[in-house]
Amino acid sequence: MERTLVIIKPDALQRNLLGEIIHRFERKGLKLIALKMASISDEKVVEHYAHHVEKPFFPKLKSFMQSAPVVMLILEGLEAINAVRLIAGQTKSREADAGTIRGDFAMSMQANIVHASDSVENAAAEVARFFTPEEIFEYKKMDFEWVYAEDERV
Secondary structure, eight states, rough: EEEEEEEEOOHHTTTTTTHHHHHHHHHTOOEEEHHHHHHHOOOHHHTTTTTTSSSSTHHHHHHHHHOOOEEEEEEEETHHHHHHHHHHOOGGGSSTTTTSSSHHOOOOOOOOOSEEEESSSHHHHHHHHHHHGGSSOOOTTTHHHHHHGGGGGO
16 A cells, blocks of 8 residues: 655635545545644755655745644555545646545645655655654454455455
8 A cells, every 4th residue: 555645724724624625535435543733843854855845836835845834644545646646636736536535625836735755755755844754543444345456455
């Protein structure tokens, strides 16, 4: 099973969307294995958005990500990274499909409700960046056999 990181951004918290967002991932059948609320430090923002640090918009992005706490979660499931990105919708929210989180709740590139890992490699790095092994839970999910066909269960 694949693991992926989701960061529920400050705009989602300010707009009272936390429950709705988590609900959408749970309804899909993804397994929540870690969850925490935190303020992101300067160091973590720079590390997480290293590919944007030299861009002119980075100071505003950093300020936005530190404007309120975020909620970080790890979701697990078969092809979880792609499933989460499908539910999240396109990064440029005003172009995201209706029915996606961004398509339903956002209009912005920056204030786009959630961050979702975009690859297996990035998901592993992002999970390690924000969670210790002790914060990640292994448990049997009672609906597992109803979410996946027998030959999909690993």
